[in-house]
Amino acid sequence: MTISEEQLKQLVLKILKRLEEEGKREKKLLYMVCTSAWDERYYGFLEEIQKTGEYRVCPVIPDEWQVEGREACFRSFSSCEGMRYYSQGIPEDLEDAVTVFPVIATEVAVKTALCIHDTFETTWLAACFRAGSRILFLQSGLAPFSGKEQPAYQEQILSYYRKLLEYGIEIGSYKSLSHSDSVKSVIAKEKPSACVARGKRLITASNVEEHTSDGVLLLKEGDIITDLAKDRARLLNIVLQ
Structure with a gap:
């Protein structure tokens, strides 16, 4: 069975629509x-x-x-x-x-x-x-x-x-x-x-030490750390990584 150019075009369009x-x-x-x-x-x-x-x-x-x-x-x-x-x-x-x-x-x-x-x-x-x-x-x-x-x-x-x-x-x-x-x-x-x-984690000045290990606070993607927490970390010589 032969397929005309127009029929082939419609078939391709139908397939593309289904895939979409x-x-x-x-x-x-x-x-x-x-x-x-x-x-x-x-x-x-x-x-x-x-x-x-x-x-x-x-x-x-x-x-x-x-x-x-x-x-x-x-x-x-x-x-x-x-x-x-x-x-x-x-x-x-x-x-x-x-x-x-x-x-x-x-x-x-x-x-x-x-x-x-x-x-x-x-x-x-x-x-x-x-x-x-x-x-x-x-x-x-x-x-x-x-x-x-x-x-x-x-x-x-x-x-x-x-x-x-x-x-x-x-x-x-x-x-x-x-x-x-x-x-x-x-x-x-x-x-x-x-x-x-x-x-x-939501790290604030009041809990910054809880998240610290051996003087280092490891920050993960998605963590929120306040400016006050950063200031307290500097005061306590805690390194943020």
């Missing part, structure tokens, strides 16, 4: 939740995640960004699949998705730690907790201290981040996403304190 659909099914869905304030770090995250080719990204954006033209900017990334607005509410597929906050306001972190869910962002996070889905806060997106705060205030804020780690929220770089799904199941079986110990 299968590729999409294999990629995990990632919700990138954007806060009401625009930040260039959203672009930076999309550029990095697009290089991996492992995720289908769905930006979750405030409705007003559509008018401002932000939506069109996101669609220029091939990794972006669709767009979701705040007004559309919380999706039902969070259990099978990953949620990433490239930028996280201190207010959102504190309210989440205190289980106060009165904003879109905190309501989304509460839904993630109920679904048992994976959540990542980019460490580069955390609001830094000015250095003028009282130590007691800093320690209180840091205690909220420790609580988030106990809730299972990951704080790290986009590279943390390359961890296998089995990590999630292992963490779910561990005690909260063990979760913090597995590469997600």
Whole structure:
């Protein structure tokens, strides 16, 4: 049986379409939740995640960004699949998705730690907790201290981040996403304190000595160390590596 050039063309297109659909099914869905304030770090995250080719990204954006033209900017990334607005509410597929906050306001972190869910962002996070889905806060997106705060205030804020780690929220770089799904199941079986110990340490002036061995503090990827902790380490002649 002979096949015409047009039939061959249609057959090839059909095969390519099927391969494309299968590729999409294999990629995990990632919700990138954007806060009401625009930040260039959203672009930076999309550029990095697009290089991996492992995720289908769905930006979750405030409705007003559509008018401002932000939506069109996101669609220029091939990794972006669709767009979701705040007004559309919380999706039902969070259990099978990953949620990433490239930028996280201190207010959102504190309210989440205190289980106060009165904003879109905190309501989304509460839904993630109920679904048992994976959540990542980019460490580069955390609001830094000015250095003028009282130590007691800093320690209180840091205690909220420790609580988030106990809730299972990951704080790290986009590279943390390359961890296998089995990590999630292992963490779910561990005690909260063990979760913090597995590469997600929050090192402050009050506990810097606890993480030191023979005068050396080995920092792992994802660790958070405060400026006060660094100052105390220098005072105690502790070497950071």
